[in-house]
Amino acid sequence: MNITQHLWFEKDMEAAIGLYTSLIPNSRIDNVTTLPAETPAGPPGSVKIAELTLAGQRYRALEAGPLDSFNHSFSIVAECETQAEIDRRWEALSEGGATEQCGWLRDRWGLSWQIAPAMLNALISDPDRAKARRVTEAMLEMVKLDIALLEAAARD
CATH class of the missing domain: 3.10.180.10 (2,3-Dihydroxybiphenyl 1,2-Dioxygenase, domain 1)
Incomplete structure (x- = not known):
């Protein structure tokens, strides 16, 4: 079983995770994907998902507009x-x-x-x-x- 922290960004997710991984040792952006289909959050291409590692811990980030x-x-x-x-x-x-x-x-x-x-x-x-x-x-x-x-x- 894996546990992964999940962060929801309204916008600028790639800038955020770029900063985080530059400041924290043993960190990297593992993958960024743009969803090609329409979602409840918007048209094709408006939602991005990233997988990243901060200090050896897995995180997932989502850019999908305002929610909470x-x-x-x-x-x-x-x-x-x-x-x-x-x-x-x-x-x-x-x-x-x-x-x-x-x-x-x-x-x-x-x-x-x-x-x-x-x-x-x-x-x-x-x-x-x-x-x-x-x-x-x-x-x-x-x-x-x-x-x-x-x-x-x-x-x-």
Whole structure:
């Protein structure tokens, strides 16, 4: 059995998946197909389906006009090892979108992302609950997450 995440785009699917695969290691666009027949979404050629891989995980994307927009109930978490990785992905994905608290952003297509340090979960689930509280409180004050500030909160 395979499980594949599915993303529905109103338009510009190829631009979106091109950006995503350029930013995430071990990613690629596997296939893009334009449906040759008329569909409920439009005339022949108006619907595209893509298969892609993001960080080794399978995704399918569909461009078929408006239906339901993305919301926070689905997001992609990009765990980054360095601040430079956070900064690069944050800049590229937030361009034309909107930034939010705690490392969340919406890209220009409306898809929600969490751009986070790889070590964040370890810090906020630390057995030293005072340390975990300090890190969580520091994170809640941030928009783009800052590794040095989170590490400082863990030490204090």
